[in-house]
Amino acid sequence: MGKLDRFASNRPRLLGLAYRMLGELAEAEDVLQDAYLRWERSDGVEVPEAWLTTVVTNLCLNRLTSARARREQYVGTWLPEPVAVLDGRLGPLETVEQRESLSLGMLVLLERLTPPERAAFVLREAFGHSHREVAGILDVEEAHARQLYHRARERVGEERTRFSASPEQRSRMLEVFLSAALRGDLATLEHMLAEDAVSWADGGGKAAAAARPVHGRVRVARLVSGLVHHPRHTGLDLVAGTINGEPGFLVRDGGTLIAAGVPEFGPDGLIVAIRTVTNPDKLTHVV
Incomplete structure (x- = not known):
């Protein structure tokens, strides 16, 4: 499989990750463009999926700091950019966690987390990565990755409302x-x-x-x-x-x-x- 095809096959998952991290689809698309350019220049990548996930996550972490500064200057209330997701372009929505992590309400709650907490939460809840995998993506010790995730869950859980209806x-x-x-x-x-x-x-x-x-x-x-x-x-x-x-x-x-x-x-x-x-x-x- 060529590089373009490999990237295309991962694109929905990567776009879903970037959108959940940033709350803006245009920003997420820019991240994927940057990631693809890095992918084109890469050589000897043994596990492309893991490599791309790490690159996209870290590009999002870099953008979150400047994004939050812009949102402080935003006129009125800032809300995430709403999107239609029926075409599957933001990855799978097969589980409750995957769907919930994409909702406007959850994206608003994620704004309250630090960038590393947000990354740990999204990677774990929406994409099912293990604590060890999250630690590798964020380049931290596994114990620290666990701590980031549990802090995020506690902070999000305080405001989370669940309605059991379909x-x-x-x-x-x-x-x-x-x-x-x-x-x-x-x-x-x-x-x-x-x-x-x-x-x-x-x-x-x-x-x-x-x-x-x-x-x-x-x-x-x-x-x-x-x-x-x-x-x-x-x-x-x-x-x-x-x-x-x-x-x-x-x-x-x-x-x-x-x-x-x-x-x-x-x-x-x-x-x-x-x-x-x-x-x-x-x-x-x-x-």
């Missing part, structure tokens, strides 16, 4: 929520929201979005209904879709995609958070 059940619940939004049915919207529900919106200063998170069942319900029925939206189309492998919604105005969002369901089945991206630069990979 994606199909969540999709049906989302359809009810969207239907209520279109009708302006505040009572149903409030009934489906947790008392302490929060809505985050990422407009990046380029599209309309709440500058700060909106807290509370009543305020979030009114926000959702108000946005759907705003006078400036004359040809609004609000439909369910699949975003980052989980049920979400797409908003089009006059045929143009203007928003993509995902609700997060708590253990009791109520919506605890809604994350909506309206920044047009981040909507190119949703459909």
Whole structure:
């Protein structure tokens, strides 16, 4: 197998790794381009898959520091770039861990980790690498790799919410929520929201979005209904879709995609958070 074919066969897995590490598909694509150039110049690589995984991980670690500096200057709330994953370009989604590690909610939580913690968590949870393999990729002792992973799990676990319903059940619940939004049915919207529900919106200063998170069942319900029925939206189309492998919604105005969002369901089945991206630069990979 030639170098190009070898890289192509690993590409979905490597892109999935880079995206989970960075939360931005454009950045992940740049990492893979850099990795391929290094792969082209390499010689005598005994285990290409391991070599490529190490290179991509370390390129992502280098980029995370500058990425976080940029996000501190970001206008409003920064959210990960939503993507469609049905084409398999971000690697397998065969396990709960693989799917969960790709969700917007999890990617937001991963932002709280140090870069090495994030790498250890993603490599272990999403790709099933052993602690020894993670240690080799990060060039640390195995004991340190274990420590990084356990610290990451503890920090992520504190905020993690799990809803045991299937994606199909969540999709049906989302359809009810969207239907209520279109009708302006505040009572149903409030009934489906947790008392302490929060809505985050990422407009990046380029599209309309709440500058700060909106807290509370009543305020979030009114926000959702108000946005759907705003006078400036004359040809609004609000439909369910699949975003980052989980049920979400797409908003089009006059045929143009203007928003993509995902609700997060708590253990009791109520919506605890809604994350909506309206920044047009981040909507190119949703459909």
